[in-house]
Amino acid sequence: MTGSAEEIKKQALADFSKYVNPQKARVLKNAGLDIIEGKRNGACVWDITGKRYIDCITSAGSFNVGRRNPEIVSALKKALDEYDLGVFLLCSKQKADLAKKLAGIAPGDLQYVMFGVGGGEANDFAIKLARGFMMKTEIISTLKAYHGHTGFSLAAIGRDAYKKPFYPMVPGFKFVPFNDLKAAKGAMTDDTAAIILEPVQGEGGIHPATDEYLQGLRKLCDEREILMIFDEIQTGFGRTGKMFACEYSGVVPDIMTVAKSLGGNLFPISATIYREELNDFLVTHPFVHLSTFGGSDLGCIVGMAVIDFLVNNRIPEHAAAMGERFQKGFDVLLKKYPNLLLEVRRKGLMMGLQYTNDSIGPRMSYQLAQNGVMAIYTGNEPSVMRLMPVLVIQPDEVDFVIDALDKSMAAIIQQGGIEKY
Amino acid sequence: MSVIDDILSEKDPEKIRKETETNYREYLNPFVLRMFKNAGLDIIEGRREGASVWDVTGDKYIDCVTGAGIFNVGRHNREITDALKKALDVYDMGGWISIIRERGLLAKKLAEITPGNLKYSLFCCGGGEAVEVAVKLARGHTGKTEIICMENGYHGVTGFALPATGREVYKKPFAPLAPGYTHVTFNDINAVKAAITKDTAAVLLEPVQGEGGIRPADDSYLSGLRKLCTDNEILLIFDEVQTGFGRTGKMFCAEHSGVVPDIMVLAKSMSGGLYPISCAVFTEEISDFLIAHPFIIINSFGGTSLACLVALATIEFIEKNNLPERAAKMGKRFMEGLSSLKITYGELVVDVRGKGLMLGIEFPEESIGPRMASLLKKNGVISIYTFNNPRIIRIMPSLVITEEEVDFVVEAFEKSLKEIRAQESERKSKKG
Amino acid sequence: MATSDEIMEALADFKEQCNSNKRLRRMQRDWTKVLHYVAFDTGDKFTMTVKEGEIISNESSAAGTPDVIIEGESETLCNMFWGDINPTQMYLKGEIKVKGTQEDIMRIDAITAIIWPEV
Numbered sequence: 001m002t003g004s005a006e007e008i009k010k011q012a013l014a015d016f017s018k019y020v021n022p023q024k025a026r027v028l029k030n031a032g033l034d035i036i037e038g039k040r041n042g043a044c045v046w047d048i049t050g051k052r053y054i055d056c057i058t059s060a061g062s063f064n065v066g067r068r069n070p071e072i073v074s075a076l077k078k079a080l081d082e083y084d085l086g087v088f089l090l091c092s093k094q095k096a097d098l099a100k101k102l103a104g105i106a107p108g109d110l111q112y113v114m115f116g117v118g119g120g121e122a123n124d125f126a127i128k129l130a131r132g133f134m135m136k137t138e139i140i141s142t143l144k145a146y147h148g149h150t151g152f153s154l155a156a157i158g159r160d161a162y163k164k165p166f167y168p169m170v171p172g173f174k175f176v177p178f179n180d181l182k183a184a185k186g187a188m189t190d191d192t193a194a195i196i197l198e199p200v201q202g203e204g205g206i207h208p209a210t211d212e213y214l215q216g217l218r219k220l221c222d223e224r225e226i227l228m229i230f231d232e233i234q235t236g237f238g239r240t241g242k243m244f245a246c247e248y249s250g251v252v253p254d255i256m257t258v259a260k261s262l263g264g265n266l267f268p269i270s271a272t273i274y275r276e277e278l279n280d281f282l283v284t285h286p287f288v289h290l291s292t293f294g295g296s297d298l299g300c301i302v303g304m305a306v307i308d309f310l311v312n313n314r315i316p317e318h319a320a321a322m323g324e325r326f327q328k329g330f331d332v333l334l335k336k337y338p339n340l341l342l343e344v345r346r347k348g349l350m351m352g353l354q355y356t357n358d359s360i361g362p363r364m365s366y367q368l369a370q371n372g373v374m375a376i377y378t379g380n381e382p383s384v385m386r387l388m389p390v391l392v393i394q395p396d397e398v399d400f401v402i403d404a405l406d407k408s409m410a411a412i413i414q415q416g417g418i419e420k421y
Numbered sequence: 422m423s424v425i426d427d428i429l430s431e432k433d434p435e436k437i438r439k440e441t442e443t444n445y446r447e448y449l450n451p452f453v454l455r456m457f458k459n460a461g462l463d464i465i466e467g468r469r470e471g472a473s474v475w476d477v478t479g480d481k482y483i484d485c486v487t488g489a490g491i492f493n494v495g496r497h498n499r500e501i502t503d504a505l506k507k508a509l510d511v512y513d514m515g516g517w518i519s520i521i522r523e524r525g526l527l528a529k530k531l532a533e534i535t536p537g538n539l540k541y542s543l544f545c546c547g548g549g550e551a552v553e554v555a556v557k558l559a560r561g562h563t564g565k566t567e568i569i570c571m572e573n574g575y576h577g578v579t580g581f582a583l584p585a586t587g588r589e590v591y592k593k594p595f596a597p598l599a600p601g602y603t604h605v606t607f608n609d610i611n612a613v614k615a616a617i618t619k620d621t622a623a624v625l626l627e628p629v630q631g632e633g634g635i636r637p638a639d640d641s642y643l644s645g646l647r648k649l650c651t652d653n654e655i656l657l658i659f660d661e662v663q664t665g666f667g668r669t670g671k672m673f674c675a676e677h678s679g680v681v682p683d684i685m686v687l688a689k690s691m692s693g694g695l696y697p698i699s700c701a702v703f704t705e706e707i708s709d710f711l712i713a714h715p716f717i718i719i720n721s722f723g724g725t726s727l728a729c730l731v732a733l734a735t736i737e738f739i740e741k742n743n744l745p746e747r748a749a750k751m752g753k754r755f756m757e758g759l760s761s762l763k764i765t766y767g768e769l770v771v772d773v774r775g776k777g778l779m780l781g782i783e784f785p786e787e788s789i790g791p792r793m794a795s796l797l798k799k800n801g802v803i804s805i806y807t808f809n810n811p812r813i814i815r816i817m818p819s820l821v822i823t824e825e826e827v828d829f830v831v832e833a834f835e836k837s838l839k840e841i842r843a844q845e846s847e848r849k850s851k852k853g
Numbered sequence: 854m855a856t857s858d859e860i861m862e863a864l865a866d867f868k869e870q871c872n873s874n875k876r877l878r879r880m881q882r883d884w885t886k887v888l889h890y891v892a893f894d895t896g897d898k899f900t901m902t903v904k905e906g907e908i909i910s911n912e913s914s915a916a917g918t919p920d921v922i923i924e925g926e927s928e929t930l931c932n933m934f935w936g937d938i939n940p941t942q943m944y945l946k947g948e949i950k951v952k953g954t955q956e957d958i959m960r961i962d963a964i965t966a967i968i969w970p971e972v
Binding site: 268292301 | 429442445448450477487489492561716717726805
Binding site: 022023026027030031032161164165357358359362363365366377382412415416417421 | 883924939941942944945946947948950951952953954955956958959962963966970
């Protein structure tokens with residue numbers, strides 16, 4: 001693998017187009033995001049040609065501990081001296097250790113753990129567990145929700161574009177507006193097994209649930225004997241300024257799913273954590289759900305190193321403080337560009353900029369890339385730009401992003417096409 | 422001291438065992454632990470190397486389970502481990518929106534080694550997830566909905582893969598499942614013919630049914646299927662999750678029959694036993710659907726930089742060491758040994774079958790599978806029955822297994838069968 | 854500047870290229886939309902109706918309820934239909950404005966990518 005960075009980049013784009021997806025390569029190239037990642041460190045990533053970017057995409061919150069965190073890299077390397085994936089059918093000490101650790105940091109009485117590889121898989125299992133345990137079929141989800149691409153999770157996504165070409169979906173899913181307690185109540189029937197939601201809708205456009213909504217739901221669910229599933233895949237592990245977003249409301253779900261940052265940006269792992277009572281279903285059906293790569297020995301070691309890093313360095317608190325610093329910058333931008341930037345929604349370092357129309361998200365991505373920041377719009381809401389930098393971001397890097405936003409917004413104003421529609 | 426130092430420095434096997442058992446009971450699944458213990462399979466893996474694994478107490482076993490075919494390159498393969506460690510000096514997963522150079526390189530390599538005109542790859546983490554992608558591509562590309570799959574097939578447990586799995590116990594508690602899946606008898610071309618409708622998008626099958634009891638598809642069946650699918654504009658999907666990467670004596674099992682599917686699903690051994698990765702590989706024509714919908718299937722952890730590098734190192738190792746050929750040779754040695762056991766223990770061994778190092782031994786009744794597993798462990802071999810059929814014990818060792826190790830496993834089978842024979846005759850004499 | 858006739862001519866060619874491309878028709882068969890094009894320098898408006906991936910009509914006026922509205926200089930629109938420019942690049946630079954969903958914008962880009970892969 002020799003040649004200049006430019007040659008390598010050209011070849012990489014050609015290979016990607018020829019064997020992965022030509023249109024994806026084209027869209028990214030057009031957006032100025034045809035970055036071939038070279039060096040990665042902390043909040044930053046360098047294109048192989050040397051250009052530095054602050055990564056505000058982080059695969060929607062997969063890199064909370066920072067890019068290539070040295071402590072976690074070294075833990076994984078040491079683990080590689082002894083372990084491989086392990087055999088999913090056998091007992092594993094690493095799996096047991098991480099399960100205990102997760103139970104320790106998870107809110108309330110969440111105790112048992114089923115491991116998977118990706119977030120979608122964790123949600124698939126949560127829904128299966130709800131149906132299997134409750135012996136009921138209906139799942140209530142929310143409009144604009146995003147839960148993943150495997151079958152059960154996909155059925156729970158509140159956006160048709162992801163689903164339509166693959167119809168028919170798993171039946172039994174209902175959708176209600178987010179943050180609307182009455183609507184949720186109206187949708188509940190005697191056959192409702194569970195309600196699934198994100199405490200902060202991510203792809204839906206960074207919409208935090210209100211505390212009253214979550215508390216009200218908890219009460220309703222208790223009254224009607226319905227399980228509550230929190231998808232904390234994007235919000236978990238310090239992202240919102242608490243270890244888990246549900247801590248703000250004090251509401252403890254019956255099932256919680258986590259993924260993304262549990263893998264420390266190094267190793268795929270996800271988990272479904274649930275209350276003891278629900279484990280009864282798995283006593284009668286112990287091998288009904290399996291995952292070859294889920295909760296592998298190496299993945300569990302990484303998961304433990306991630307949790308230790310977050311706890312020992314008080315990363316959730318740091319995220320809260322950096323979020324505040326961002327907010328100060330946003331307040332200035334809101335005043336400076338009122339016809340472009342309508343609103344900022346934020347919980348910790350989970351931040352969404354609401355622009356006036358759908359075209360601004362992609363255009364801002366392009367401008368920000370020119371100004372050294374990687375950022376994209378949310379999947380289900382292109383008028384919203386999501387900023388989810390690593391949680392170990394430093395104050396000067398926050399200021400750099402704010403400055404890049406300022407420059408980019410000025411360029412967009414210059415171009416026009418910012419009216420609301 | 423970091424968590425990893427804590428873990429690695431604990432050497433007292435009894436302490437490790439006790440702690441692990443407590444944690445399983447309290448945080449994972451108490452019942453699973455109990456089942457492992459009852460089955461005598463409560464091994465906690467310590468050292469791993471080549472075809473072998475050591476319990477934390479130091480007992481050595483030949484691993485014939487290998488997570489149903491994850492470890493084709495051997496347990497804790499030194500070369501691939503080193504490759505991953507080197508990669509960790511530079512890479513992390515990479516961002517999912519970035520163009521991942523390693524992903525392009527791996528896709529190119531897969532296009533080279535997969536049969537026929539299979540060319541484009543979409544990466545995910547697990548086999549089930551890749552099956553889901555195959556089903557989605559089939560529906561999206563053809564605009565039709567029905568998927569014909571096989572009774573006793575196993576394709577995973579997530580939402581679009583689960584309905585394709587041909588066994589009710591996995592599905593019933595979670596109904597209603599995604600509709601549009603029909604199941605037919607395996608190895609029966611007329612059954613497929615009869616199931617085809619104008620709305621059929623694809624036929625999905627394993628070229629050797631794994632969990633269904635190690636049942637190879639006939640070459641004539643597969644070529645018949647290919648023709649049937651082509652004639653009716655139906656896609657043919659091969660799930661090569663267990664059979665891929667040398668397992669059956671060829672790089673891919675499809676090569677035995679010469680049949681090229683439209684979509685091939687790969688996982689397990691692509692990981693080198695070290696890093697989760699899976700993919701669907703498909704033709705250029707099918708990739709057109711993803712040009713119209715480039716971001717319709719996304720995935721945080723699929724085909725990360727690290728995963729792709731590990732997979733590239735794995736393929737290199739398989740090619741360099743000619744593992745498919747080795748699997749064929751060792752498989753033959755196994756077959757000879759096991760076949761002679763079938764003659765000696767005719768009342769206990771109904772059938773011995775398989776392809777390469779994907780082997781199954783069939784017993785006359787269901788209880789023998791679990792009993793054999795427990796006796797085999799006593800004799801230094803980890804081997805378990807197939808999920809959909811407990812009458813069949815699966816033998817899927819690492820492809821790096823040596824002749825001596827093959828003989829050791831065959832001998833362990835002989836000892837175990839002998840003991841079962843003794844148990845049976847004792848029972849009979851008690852009854853009599 | 855391009856006249857209405859010139860744009861209609863380009864649109865006719867675009868339609869021909871699109872409809873005669875089997876691969877494109879198959880890819881786009883789930884796409885049924887009414888698109889309006891607005892040339893903001895001349896004020897000319899055009900309507901393109903796509904049914905199941907086939908462009909069934911081009912009109913030199915704004916007709917029906919649009920799913921997508923695309924605005925740009927008359928010259929830019931003309932160049933886009935002749936395949937001389939990359940629409941997404943123009944879009945991201947603010948030279949083409951699109952009102953509609955992201956999916957639709959990517960579909961338009963996919964069409965041009967298939968007809969003129971080198972652009």
